[in-house]
Structure formats: structure tokens, C-alpha cells
Amino acid sequence: MNEIAPSPGWQALIDHRRALAGRSLTALFAANPQRFAQLSLAWDDWLADWSKQRLTAETMALLVAYARERNLPAWIAAMFAGEKINLSEQRPALHTALRQQGDAPLAVDGADVIPAIRTVQARMRMLATQLRGGARLGATGRPIRYAINLGIGGSHLGPRLVCDVLAGPRAGRGDGIDVAFVSNVDPEHLSRALAGADPATTLFVVVSKSFTTQETLKNATSAREWLAAQLGGGPALGAHFIAVTANAAAARAFGVAGTDVLPMWDWVGGRFSLWSAAGLAIAIRCGWESFAELSAGAAAMDAHFRDTPLPRNLPALLALVDFWNAQASGMGQRVVVPYAHALSRLPAYLQQLVLESNGKSVMRDGAPSSRPTAPALWGEPGTDSQHALFQWLHQGMHAVPVEFIVPVRAAHPLSDQQALLVANALAQAQALMTGRPLAAVRAQLAAKGVAPDAIDRDAPHRVCPGDRPSTMLLLPELNARRLGQLLALYEHRTFVEGALYGINSFDQWGVELGKALAEPLIAAVRDGVDSAGADASTRSLVAHVRTLSRRV
Incomplete structure (x- = not known):
């Protein structure tokens, strides 16, 4: 059957959307003094506020009912139990096991995976401690002082x-x-990473589950050639490599010592892999204690997500808001704005997490989706983005939901700058909702003594329509534990959205297509091999690339 066939719950949402049509956000607040209390949730000193979204408490009740109709509680239980919810690849999705705090058994195909996880974590800790303490020596006997992580995605x-x-x-x-x-x-x-580096003190961490990832292996090969040119070749170069992979044989063939090959498992997807040995660079750079605290924070969010009923479940509720915007309201974009410079790369991380997981048009049962799935996701940190994309958000033609992520306390305070940062985030959310109507603009200009004809000319350009939806996430501070909670929150939201869309959030077959088509074109671009199998446009582009390449 079609995974997303019409249902009573879906029809109730559509009918409710029609009833909400034409009601502004400011009108919804005016009509309900309890709106903030009903559309916000506090958890572990977090505060999530979605009262500025175009929905009501009734909307949320209908969304929770729809989630139950879609068997969301059963899907959550299945994920944590290690069931093979990645249906197209017949695998579990057990990134949560990597941050499990106790040693309670968890079986995959009849074998408890927790002891193997603990063994790998002990090796990660040992390697990180050696590197940070100067005990890891390179081929010349000097300690490693610089590590380069080679990976992608x-x-x-x-x-x-x-x-x-x-x-x-x-x-x-x-x-x-x-x-x-x-x-x-x-x-x-x-x-650029090698510029100024000393080969004798440089280590490469090669992270590739298959140890065949084109970009990663090409960079690793170039790194080995760079080392060999300075230090000479041979087995001694193995001291300058650590591999994280499920293909240990290929890593050893590349020249990595067997004791320096850390395993990955097929039940951990790449976009969820930072909790595995793929996160070794975190332990090297920040220390094992930080990595452990990061995992503990994620585990706290896991427990909340697994054990809390849907009406008070933070990841589930925020995912329901996202689902409402994407499917019931037809919003094809979503903007994420962290008001924290340290989170500048969060939008890029979320693009992979959300769009690789849910950017699909086929349901779990193979039927095409009849409704939109994941909207485009993008963003930049505040306050920088206020001087760029916020112009479009405030006065553009598209009403796009915005998500603000705001740590309240600064990690490294300077004067009152954190207060300015937080106040700007709150002001932007307020401005998106209330806007600046024409009458208010005219009154402001008149109060400044602007001539009537100038008011008539200038006022329309200053109008902001408002009624733009947003969600505000306030977290106490940005440290390892809170970051772990934040990342796990987004992981679980993404999973919930996929379950509601009726798709498999844990495969990525679209990524494979480009890889397959690149293989013959590499030979065409590099070696001049005939590209007759390509389309006319691609063949012409290859020919022009070859012409320009010969001019070097």
C-alpha cells in the first residue's frame, strides 16, 4: 500500500489548516493569553518556543494524533531496540548505542554490540591521550604535533x-x-592544510567506512606522497596514519598498521558517525573528557526522546512543527540561524543530516510520495546574517520559517557583548512576527518632521509585512554536554520527520548516482578517454575542459 495514503488524521490537519487561513500571528496571540505557555517546552534548562509559528494548541493536538496514527511511538521503540529500520539496506540505525552510558546489552543479529563499542572507545582514548601527551612518535622519532582529518560528509x-x-x-x-x-x-x-606543516610531526586520520571513498582516498594518497618526498617511503610512514573504516584489509594494504585501524559498523550511517571512531579527531583536539561529555549530553537527549510521551517530547514536538510547515503549509524552505559564532558550521552539518536523510521522493514501500518531503535548509550565524539574508526574510516574497538557536551564557564573556547577541536574536524573532506596517512607518517619519510628499515617496519602502513564523531555542550555554544534546535533538527530529513522511531516513541512494557517473568522466577529463556515453552537453564541456587543460 502507499505509505502516505489519505487518512482521517491527515484530513483533520487539512481541515484545520483551512480554518487557520487568514489569521495572523499577532491575532493568534491576542486571542489566547496562554499561547506561549501552550506552545513552548522547558527541558533541562532549555526552553523551546514555537508560539510564533502559524499554529495553535489545537494544531499540536492534531499533529500528535497524526503521529500516533503513523505509528511514531513504535518506530522510536524499534530504533532503540536495534530493529532493522533501514529497510532498503536491511540494517539497524544504532548511533544511539555509541553514546549509551551503561553496559546494558543490545543485540544486533544475536550479538551484543556494547562490548565491541567499549573496546573501540578504549582505543580511541589511548590514541588521543598519546597524541595529546606527545607520546606518539613519527618516522623520525619526533612526537606528532599536528593531525589532519581526511574524510567527507x-x-x-x-x-x-x-x-x-x-x-x-x-x-x-x-x-x-x-x-x-x-x-x-x-x-x-x-x-592549504599542508602549507607550513612539518612532515616529521604530522599525522593523518583517514576516515572512510568503505576505504574506497574517492575524495578521501585521493587525499590520503597525496598525503602519503607528501610524506614520502620528505621522509622517504617504506613501512615507517605507517606511524603517520590512523584509519577509521569497516574495511580493515584495505587500510592495512594502504600502509596503516593493524593496531592503528579503528573499526566502523554498517549500522552507523555516515551522518551519524561522529559518535563513533570517526570522532577521533574530536578526542585528539578537545580531549577524551570532552568527547565523553559530548556523548553523555546526547545520551540524555536520547533518554528523553525514548521515554517521554509525545505531548512533552521535545524532539518529537519540534519535528511536528517542521512537518506542519513542510507538508500542511507547503513551505519549501527552512532557515537555521545560530546566534553563536562557534556554531557557524551548524547549517552545513544540518544540511547533510536533514537533506541526505529526508531529501527523497520514494516511500518506504517503494511508492512515489504524493506530498513534499524535506524542505531546503540553509542559514548563517547571527548577528552576521542580519546584514545579509534577513533583508530577504523581512521584506522578500517568501514567508520562510526561521529557527533561532541561542546560548544564553557566553563561553568567553567580553563586557556586555553576550547581552547584545541574545537581544538581537529576540528582536529579530519579534520583528519577523510583528513587522512594520505602513501606518507605523508614516507616523515615525512624521514624528521626525519629514515632509508629507517625502513620506508618500519613502514610506512604502520601509514596510515589513511581518507574520513570518519562527522557533526559538534557548540553551543555557554552549559546552560539550549541551552540544551533545543539541546534535541529538536534531538527529531525532530528522528521524521523526522521516517517519511522518513515510520514508527511510537512513539510506542515500541519490548520492551514489553522481559517484557512478563521475567514474567514466574522470578518465575523459584526465586522460582524454572517449566520453561517448555522456549526453551532448557533458561531452562538449569535457572537450572544453581538455582544451583549457592543455594550455597550462
Whole structure:
């Protein structure tokens, strides 16, 4: 059957949407003094406020009923139990097991996975401690002081984001080791990371589940050649590599010592892998204690998500708001604005998490979706974005939901700057909702003594229509525990949205298509091999690339 066939719950939502049509956000607040209390939730000193979204308490009740109709509680239980909810690949999705705080058994195909997780974590801790303490020696006997993480997608975005948040100012660190991240096959990315580096003290962490990822393996090969040119080749170069992979044989064939190969499991998707050995760079850069606290924070959100009924379940409720905007209200975009410079890379991380998970048009049962799935997601940090994209948000033709993420306390306070930052976030959310009507603009200009003809000319340009929806997430501070909670919150929201859409959030077959088509074109661009199998446009582009390449 069609996974998203019409249902009483869906019809109730559509009827309710029609009843809400034409009611502004300010009118909804005026009609209900309890609106904020009904459309917000506090949890562990967090406060989530979606009262500025175009919905009501009745909407949320209908959404919760629809979630139950879609068997959401059963899907949540199935994920935590290790059932094979990744149906197209017949795998569990057990990233939550990686941050489980106790040793309660969890079986996959009849085998408890927790002991293997603990073994890998012990090896991660040992490697990180050695590197941070200067005990890991390179081929020349000098200690490693610089590590470069080679990965792409989830092997890059998550660890880099966490390191950006937790590493802190360089002057505040005493461990003396730096970590860089290289993902792009563009040679400039690796070249910049190597500029000024000393091969004798540089280590590469190669993260690829298959150990065949094109970009990662090409960068690893170039890194090995760079080392060999300075240090000479041979087995000694193995001291400069650690591999994180499910293909240990390929890693050893590349030259990584067996004791330096950390395993990955097929039940951990790349975009959820920072909690695995793919997060080794986090432990190296920030310390094992920070990695452990990050995991503990995520585990706290896991427990809340697993055990809390839907009407008080923070990830589920926020996902229901997202679902309402995307499917019932037809909003095709979603903007995320973290008011924290350390979270500058969060929108890019969420693009992979959300869009690779839910950017699909086929249901779990193989039927095409009859309704939109994940909207486009993008954003930039505040307050920088106030001087760029917020012009479009306030006066553009599209009413796009905005999500503000605001740590209240600063990690490194300077004067009253954190108060300015938080106040700006609150003001932007208010401005999106209330706008600035023409009458108010005219009154303001008149109060300044502006001539009537100038008011007639200028006032329309200053009008902001308002009635733009937003959600506000206030968290106490941005540390390892809170970051773990934040990332797990988004993981679970993404899973809930996929369950409501009726799709599999844990495969990514669209990614595979581009990889397959690139193979023959690499030979065409690099070696001049005939590209007859490509379309006319691509063949012409290849020919022009070849012409320009010969001019070098």
C-alpha cells in the first residue's frame, strides 16, 4: 500500500489548516493569553518556543494524533531496540548505542554490540591521550604535533563542527597539538592544510567506512606522497596514519598498521558517525573528557526522546512543527540561524543530516510520495546574517520559517557583548512576527518632521509585512554536554520527520548516482578517454575542459 495514503488524521490537519487561513500571528496571540505557555517546552534548562509559528494548541493536538496514527511511538521503540529500520539496506540505525552510558546489552543479529563499542572507545582514548601527551612518535622519532582529518560528509562535517565549538581560543590550550580537516578533492584544500606543516610531526586520520571513498582516498594518497618526498617511503610512514573504516584489509594494504585501524559498523550511517571512531579527531583536539561529555549530553537527549510521551517530547514536538510547515503549509524552505559564532558550521552539518536523510521522493514501500518531503535548509550565524539574508526574510516574497538557536551564557564573556547577541536574536524573532506596517512607518517619519510628499515617496519602502513564523531555542550555554544534546535533538527530529513522511531516513541512494557517473568522466577529463556515453552537453564541456587543460 502507499505509505502516505489519505487518512482521517491527515484530513483533520487539512481541515484545520483551512480554518487557520487568514489569521495572523499577532491575532493568534491576542486571542489566547496562554499561547506561549501552550506552545513552548522547558527541558533541562532549555526552553523551546514555537508560539510564533502559524499554529495553535489545537494544531499540536492534531499533529500528535497524526503521529500516533503513523505509528511514531513504535518506530522510536524499534530504533532503540536495534530493529532493522533501514529497510532498503536491511540494517539497524544504532548511533544511539555509541553514546549509551551503561553496559546494558543490545543485540544486533544475536550479538551484543556494547562490548565491541567499549573496546573501540578504549582505543580511541589511548590514541588521543598519546597524541595529546606527545607520546606518539613519527618516522623520525619526533612526537606528532599536528593531525589532519581526511574524510567527507559525516566523516568531516560532524567532527569539524564539534571541534569548532569545543576547542576554544588557541591561547587557552596547553596540549600543543593542532587538528585540521580536509574533505574536498580540490587540491587547494589539502595544499592549504599542508602549507607550513612539518612532515616529521604530522599525522593523518583517514576516515572512510568503505576505504574506497574517492575524495578521501585521493587525499590520503597525496598525503602519503607528501610524506614520502620528505621522509622517504617504506613501512615507517605507517606511524603517520590512523584509519577509521569497516574495511580493515584495505587500510592495512594502504600502509596503516593493524593496531592503528579503528573499526566502523554498517549500522552507523555516515551522518551519524561522529559518535563513533570517526570522532577521533574530536578526542585528539578537545580531549577524551570532552568527547565523553559530548556523548553523555546526547545520551540524555536520547533518554528523553525514548521515554517521554509525545505531548512533552521535545524532539518529537519540534519535528511536528517542521512537518506542519513542510507538508500542511507547503513551505519549501527552512532557515537555521545560530546566534553563536562557534556554531557557524551548524547549517552545513544540518544540511547533510536533514537533506541526505529526508531529501527523497520514494516511500518506504517503494511508492512515489504524493506530498513534499524535506524542505531546503540553509542559514548563517547571527548577528552576521542580519546584514545579509534577513533583508530577504523581512521584506522578500517568501514567508520562510526561521529557527533561532541561542546560548544564553557566553563561553568567553567580553563586557556586555553576550547581552547584545541574545537581544538581537529576540528582536529579530519579534520583528519577523510583528513587522512594520505602513501606518507605523508614516507616523515615525512624521514624528521626525519629514515632509508629507517625502513620506508618500519613502514610506512604502520601509514596510515589513511581518507574520513570518519562527522557533526559538534557548540553551543555557554552549559546552560539550549541551552540544551533545543539541546534535541529538536534531538527529531525532530528522528521524521523526522521516517517519511522518513515510520514508527511510537512513539510506542515500541519490548520492551514489553522481559517484557512478563521475567514474567514466574522470578518465575523459584526465586522460582524454572517449566520453561517448555522456549526453551532448557533458561531452562538449569535457572537450572544453581538455582544451583549457592543455594550455597550462
